[in-house]
Structures are given as C-alpha cells and as structure tokens.
Amino acid sequence: MDLEKLLILVDAVQKLSLARDMETITGIVRTAARNLTGADGATFVLKDVDMCYYIEENAIEPLWKGQKFPMNACISGWTMINKQWAIIDDIYQDSRIPIEAYRPTFVKSLAMVPIRTLDPIGAIGNYWANNYRPNEGEMIMLQALADITSVSIENVHAYNELKQQNKMLYDIAFLQSHQVRVPVAQIQGLYSLFHFDQIDHPDNITVLQHLKTTADTVDKIVRDITDMTSKINLNKFENNNK
Numbered sequence: 001m002d003l004e005k006l007l008i009l010v011d012a013v014q015k016l017s018l019a020r021d022m023e024t025i026t027g028i029v030r031t032a033a034r035n036l037t038g039a040d041g042a043t044f045v046l047k048d049v050d051m052c053y054y055i056e057e058n059a060i061e062p063l064w065k066g067q068k069f070p071m072n073a074c075i076s077g078w079t080m081i082n083k084q085w086a087i088i089d090d091i092y093q094d095s096r097i098p099i100e101a102y103r104p105t106f107v108k109s110l111a112m113v114p115i116r117t118l119d120p121i122g123a124i125g126n127y128w129a130n131n132y133r134p135n136e137g138e139m140i141m142l143q144a145l146a147d148i149t150s151v152s153i154e155n156v157h158a159y160n161e162l163k164q165q166n167k168m169l170y171d172i173a174f175l176q177s178h179q180v181r182v183p184v185a186q187i188q189g190l191y192s193l194f195h196f197d198q199i200d201h202p203d204n205i206t207v208l209q210h211l212k213t214t215a216d217t218v219d220k221i222v223r224d225i226t227d228m229t230s231k232i233n234l235n236k237f238e239n240n241n242k
Contacts, residue, residue, distance in 0.1 A: 116150035
C-alpha cells in the first residue's frame with residue numbers, strides 16, 4: 001500500500017474527526033478522494049429518499065453538483081442499493097451508466113464507493129478523463145475514507161442536536177430564573193395589598209383580579225417550560241454516553 005496515500009488518508013481522518021458541519025466534511029472528502037486515486041474529479045453524493053443528490057464536487061470540469069438522479073438510474077444509486085463499490089473502466093461499455101448524463105462531461109472511467117456499507121447513506125465517486133482502473137489498494141483506501149465519512153456525518157448530526165438541546169436548556173433556565181420571578185414578585189406585592197382584616201374592602205376585588213391575571217401568567221410560563229422540557233430527548237444523551 002502506497003505510504004504517501006496512506007498518509008493522505010490519515011490526514012483526512014484527523015480532519016474529519018474535528019469537522020462540525022457538512023460543508024467541512026464534503027470539502028475534506030472530495031479533496032482526499034481525488035488525492036487517494038489521482039482522479040480528475042470526485043463527487044460527494046447523499047441519499048435523498050429515492051434520489052441521489054450530488055451535493056458537492058471537486059473536478060477539472062463541472063459534473064453534476066446540485067442535481068438529483070433516481071436511485072435506480074444512477075451508478076451512485078446502484079452502489080448504495082447493492083452496498084458495494086463499482087469500478088467502471090469504460091463508461092460507454094457499462095449498462096449501469098446513464099450515458100446522456102455523462103456525455104457532456106470529461107468522464108471516461110469511474111469508481112464509486114458507498115458511504116457506510118451496512119446501510120448506505122451516500123456515495124463517493126472518482127472520475128478519470130482517460131480510461132483508468134484503480135487498483136485494489138486504492139479502492140480499499142477510498143472505501144475506508146467513505147466509512148470514516150459516515151461516522152463524521154453522524155457526529156455532525158449529534159453535535160447539532162446537542163447544540164439545539166443546549167439552547168433549549170438555556171431558554172428553560174432563562175424562563176425559570178427571570179420570567180418566573182416577575183409574576184412571583186407581583187403576587188407578593190398584591191398579597192401585601194390585600195385587606196385580610198376587612199374582607200369586604202372595595203380594594204380587595206381589584207387585588208383579586210390582578211392576582212388572577214398574574215396567576216394565569218405564571219401558568220402559561222410553567223406550561224411553556226413543560227412543553228420545552230418534553231422536547232429534550234434525554235434518552236439520546238444517555239445512549240450516547242454508554
């Protein structure tokens with residue numbers, strides 16, 4: 001196995017471990033994919049229900065960035081459906097290739113690997129302007145990059161969920177420490193204005209009306225806190241920590 005290419009893979013793995021968004025992941029992967037095989041282009045494809053979504057690319061000429069193709073009419077879809085990589089020396093001699101989509105491009109040969117072989121969520125494609133067949137070592141490293149990519153994508157999803165959960169926890173803490181204090185202080189003030197020694201005092205009706213309004217405010221805040229708390233998936237936190 002080429003030591004230089006192995007170092008490229010190790011460098012990509014290190015960078016992917018620090019990635020916190022999809023833009024960073026796609027940038028690392030498309031560059032590393034080309035460098036690992038000496039390809040003229042690389043694409044980053046994600047599964048979108050029954051479509052293949054070409055979200056990013058790095059190539060000598062434009063390919064299909066931003067386009068979607070049916071899973072059953074695309075080599076990246078074939079790779080995901082069959083959970084295995086594909087090597088095509090000549091795209092014009094392979095029935096799996098939608099020729100009309102490739103004809104305007106520079107592509108003559110390609111290699112495609114699924115992102116996560118057990119349950120593919122996407123694919124990484126490498127393309128050559130001349131007829132080329134990557135060797136087994138290159139394919140193993142390309143598949144390793146794809147498998148590491150799947151872990152990085154899951155980490156990004158988990159990171160974003162944690163950020164959202166933390167934001168919700170902060171909002172709950174704010175409601176409890178600030179907004180609840182205001183009506184509580186109002187209730188305490190109204191309590192001091194109530195004439196307990198003269199129940200039929202005319203001011204008592206006004207005080208009670210204000211107490212009712214303030215109590216409704218407290219009730220709404222408590223319901224808001226309860227609703228926000230119910231949206232926090234504590235089980236996910238526990239599972240992630242196991």
